[in-house]
Amino acid sequence: MKAAIISVGSELVCGHTVDSNASWLSRELTDIGIPTVRHSCVGDDERGLADTVAQSAALAEVVLVTGGIGPTPDDITRQAVARAAGVELTVNESVLRRIEERFSSWGRRMSANNRIQAFFPQGAEVIENARGTAAGFAVKAGTSEVIVLPGVPAEMKSMWVEHVRGRLACRVSSAIASGSVDCFGRGESDITAELHDLMAPGRNPAVGDTAEDAIIRIRICAAADTIQEASALLERDRVEITRRLGEIVFGNDGESLQGAVVKALVGRKKTLSTAESCTGGLLSGAVTEVPGASACFLEGITAYHNDAKVRLLGVSRALIEKHGAVSEEVAGAMAEGARRLSGADYALSTTGIAGPSGGTPDKPVGLVSIAATSSERTICRTLHLRGDRATVRDRTVKHALNLLRIAFLSER
Amino acid sequence: MKAAIISVGSELVCGHTVDSNASWLSRELTDIGIPTVRHSCVGDDERGLADTVAQSAALAEVVLVTGGIGPTPDDITRQAVARAAGVELTVNESVLRRIEERFSSWGRRMSANNRIQAFFPQGAEVIENARGTAAGFAVKAGTSEVIVLPGVPAEMKSMWVEHVRGRLACRVSSAIASGSVDCFGRGESDITAELHDLMAPGRNPAVGDTAEDAIIRIRICAAADTIQEASALLERDRVEITRRLGEIVFGNDGESLQGAVVKALVGRKKTLSTAESCTGGLLSGAVTEVPGASACFLEGITAYHNDAKVRLLGVSRALIEKHGAVSEEVAGAMAEGARRLSGADYALSTTGIAGPSGGTPDKPVGLVSIAATSSERTICRTLHLRGDRATVRDRTVKHALNLLRIAFLSER
Structure with a gap:
């Protein structure tokens, strides 16, 4: 029907x-x-x-x-x-x-x-x-x-x-159970290629995907005679999809990336601070979107001008002059400064060229450096992002959250 | 067609x-x-x-x-x-x-x-x-x-x-000129009551409104034989609507509130810093959404914990203890601290209870204090906002931007 x-x-x-x-x-x-x-x-x-x-x-x-x-x-x-x-x-x-x-x-x-x-x-x-x-x-x-x-x-x-x-x-025979496996960090076509057998038309459970702002949700919809059987089919696919996709899976059933990060921090009783340049406060804004984020989030510094990076985060002016504000070195120093000054367990930083202007041949629009740091180590990444200003900023926030999640919050 | x-x-x-x-x-x-x-x-x-x-x-x-x-x-x-x-x-x-x-x-x-x-x-x-x-x-x-x-x-x-x-x-026979008058700060039914004669069915220009996240855009759509005539009709209505609605009008043709604020700051060669609590970085995030915001925006502090309000913004601990973190006094001190420490011409602050938890009978969810400050004066406002966490945070950002616009950026 x-x-x-x-x-x-x-x-x-x-x-x-x-x-x-x-x-x-x-x-x-x-x-x-x-x-x-x-x-x-x-x-x-x-x-x-x-x-x-x-x-x-x-x-x-x-x-x-x-x-x-x-x-x-x-x-x-x-x-x-x-x-x-x-x-x-x-x-x-x-x-x-x-x-x-x-x-x-x-x-x-x-x-x-x-x-x-x-x-x-x-x-x-x-x-x-x-x-x-x-x-x-x-x-x-x-x-x-x-x-x-x-x-x-x-x-x-x-x-x-x-x-x-x-x-x-009462006219329908079967019961339906549905859910999703939520991922970030790979392209939609890459992910679906990995799952093409599960996504075959007519298969039960039906597996499909939706992509929104680089969050890919693999939807599973299982039909069976009883809700128990349908749920069992759903969970079997959920386990298989999670196994195949590995570390890019951050949650289930429509969870947000920041929700997963806050849950992991609170569960481990760890705290976080942020130091932002190109994202201008959106990273701390995303973390504090989650109800109860005050249990893990201490403070955020939006050091938009280089002066602020020096004064508020203790980044050395020589480092900025040597490598440029958009560099892994400066991103690392920003994160380390934010962690040291706030006393948080972890800190995240972002610095990049969000566009539409400000790009150079060496450092084009979409070039972004991010860093995550703990008391033990600092991990930096350089991203080459596409899209307009809003997209570059949104993806930078997600990559920063995901770096923290994978580097520091994935051990059991 | x-x-x-x-x-x-x-x-x-x-x-x-x-x-x-x-x-x-x-x-x-x-x-x-x-x-x-x-x-x-x-x-x-x-x-x-x-x-x-x-x-x-x-x-x-x-x-x-x-x-x-x-x-x-x-x-x-x-x-x-x-x-x-x-x-x-x-x-x-x-x-x-x-x-x-x-x-x-x-x-x-x-x-x-x-x-x-x-x-x-x-x-x-x-x-x-x-x-x-x-x-x-x-x-x-x-x-x-x-x-x-x-x-x-x-x-x-x-x-x-x-x-x-x-x-x-260009396939439609008559020429069409359309635009909007963009407002913030009053309810949709209030605004449309003010304009009911212009919104009469069948009138040319057609005047309607759309409300999205508390931004009300009065849409004007004028039809005439030539685009010049249509544009003249459009502009006549635009002037009349702007006159009737007064200071709640911040822009035209789909402009954003933050875009209008950044334009006014840059036009006056003035700078801005922010100090945020409940909005968690969304206020600086909104300002820096505007391309070229670096010409006016210096830095933002998300002082989510009270310790950070004291250490990063110089708010006195006694003031927080006396009035509570959500108070006009603390909002004013946050803004003044942000202005003093950054050397900006203006500063904005937010502190409030975004919910869903954290409310008390005295200070319920949705109670927010905001402040705007210049070298000459500090203006504080208390807001009683409705809605979920995301709505309270969004409206707080908009009221803060609007306070700056009306208090400091509206003189010619």
């Missing part, structure tokens, strides 16, 4: 409002073992919506429609679904009475507009809405069932949970 | 990732006078996507497709679009060479997977991607033009701005 989702509303299709209902419903459907094959989002146009319903019904056994069942003239979902199902709208007297009663309980007279909310496609089953006047409905269109819910997220969600989720779940 | 938008990716259709590209593109299309009639979101299924492209091409003269043109086996957009257009894929030798060169400039060997990124539907026009290896393309399908861009938002947006927006805008 497959599902398609349609969101109705001109405010959505013109981009004024971001549709959050569709992704919420997709996740709910995934959880009960029903894959979604298409989301559509259309304006308040009866003909266009009727076509979309018919096309979706050709793809999927369940079509979920949200929005457009209110009382105003631009609410056209009930008319469009009736058209797609090839039936007329008829009044449901008991719903009509309920709406009238609701208005009179509020001490208001029901306007004529509101009568439309008691009309449903012939043969439709009414789905009650405990939170609003717009009842939903379910009706056959061809071989599919079209289920219509309001667009107001709170109403839609409570009706889904109370009336729809259960009736769909 | 109408548009349809298709977002491709199993991670989108399963609800794992929320699609932000479609609504962004819709707003851009609206700005150039092209209504969007349908968004669709489909998984990595060649047949399903080909059908969706064909159905969208039947509805709209322009079909914008984002995503699925990477190098991995689940990237099927180029195949699906070729199928919908009824043509074969053929290699583009110059794109192939460019990809090979890019890999060799990174000192990496191009994997066989990456060859696919040089294949395009026969007759397609290649759209260059300055930020990644996945070039886009435009190809005819029936009477429509299908334009394919990467799913990575930064790549998609820069390709849209550089290569697509202009070619679509």
Whole structure:
């Protein structure tokens, strides 16, 4: 069984409002073992919506429609679904009475507009809405069932949970378990080449990947008769993927790189300070994004000008003159200075040319030096990063966190 | 002329990732006078996507497709679009060479997977991607033009701005001039109440607003026979809106708040340092996001622990004990310390309770103190912010920048 989702509303299709209902419903459907094959989002146009319903019904056994069942003239979902199902709208007297009663309980007279909310496609089953006047409905269109819910997220969600989720779940045989293995430090195509057998189409578990800002998440989605079996399949793949990818794996199930680093520091009762140049505070900003980071993070110095590197971090001016501010030598001295002055167990540093200007043939835009230091050793790396200023800075932050993680936080 | 938008990716259709590209593109299309009639979101299924492209091409003269043109086996957009257009894929030798060169400039060997990124539907026009290896393309399908861009938002947006927006805008009959007046510091409903006459439906220029992370942009879109007339209409509204909204206006046409602050500092040849606690480096990170910020930004101290406030910023321990670290007194002392130690003309500070834990009945989560200082005076503010940790930190950064802008950078 497959599902398609349609969101109705001109405010959505013109981009004024971001549709959050569709992704919420997709996740709910995934959880009960029903894959979604298409989301559509259309304006308040009866003909266009009727076509979309018919096309979706050709793809999927369940079509979920949200929005457009209110009382105003631009609410056209009930008319469009009736058209797609090839039936007329008829009044449901008991719903009509309920709406009238609701208005009179509020001490208001029901306007004529509101009568439309008691009309449903012939043969439709009414789905009650405990939170609003717009009842939903379910009706056959061809071989599919079209289920219509309001667009107001709170109403839609409570009706889904109370009336729809259960009736769909009991039609599906299998249980689904899903998760991800989260990595940083290699390219997407490199990683997927390593996993191509697991990513074969049609395999169970289904293995795919998403890449966002250089974080690669290997998604695993396992189906089985019971949730226990599905979870066992998921974990078997998780172990295999983690083994193959090795040290680039930093976490699971959507964890952040900074979250993994903070967790490792706090678990080891270790502290961290930072010394930044090109990242300008984003490295300490990333660490302190994690709730509870104050248990491990002491302080950060953004030494943007060379004077500040000398005065705040104790980097020698001769070292800067000899090697340049963007060099492994200066990165190392920055990290060592930050560690010494703060008394932290570890320190991280960044210095580089984020662009768009400031590059030279010797030291082009994207050249970055980072360092991680402990009481025992200092490790420096030079990075050649591509992309615009924001990308260079973001990747520098991630490489610095990852250097600390791999060099100092990976022993058991 | 109408548009349809298709977002491709199993991670989108399963609800794992929320699609932000479609609504962004819709707003851009609206700005150039092209209504969007349908968004669709489909998984990595060649047949399903080909059908969706064909159905969208039947509805709209322009079909914008984002995503699925990477190098991995689940990237099927180029195949699906070729199928919908009824043509074969053929290699583009110059794109192939460019990809090979890019890999060799990174000192990496191009994997066989990456060859696919040089294949395009026969007759397609290649759209260059300055930020990644996945070039886009435009190809005819029936009477429509299908334009394919990467799913990575930064790549998609820069390709849209550089290569697509202009070619679509010039096909629309009337001339369109669009821009925005950018504000921070009041609520969206307050601001729009002030402008309700200008926002009347059907008015030309069309005036609307978008709110994102508390930045409200009043969008103005003027249509006329010539671009000169359209621009004149746009500017007339811009002046009126700026007059009505007063000091909350910080810029125009999508400017960032930090961009406006850096521009004002550099224009006045003034320098800035920062002292941060709850924002953990995000304030200096925001300032240094602006290219050329090194002309005004000297250094930043993230004094996360109280010891660091005393040692690095010279805040007196007695002051912290008397008023607490989250107080206007300590915020003022942090800013003054940062200014004194760095020799900057101005300094900004932040201290607060970002949550989710750490709140008390007296000092709840969301309580933040900020300060701005010059050689002449120190101005402190207390904020009561709502939202999660990330929101509290983001709003604190913006209020601090805005305090500096209004208190010290608004005189002519």
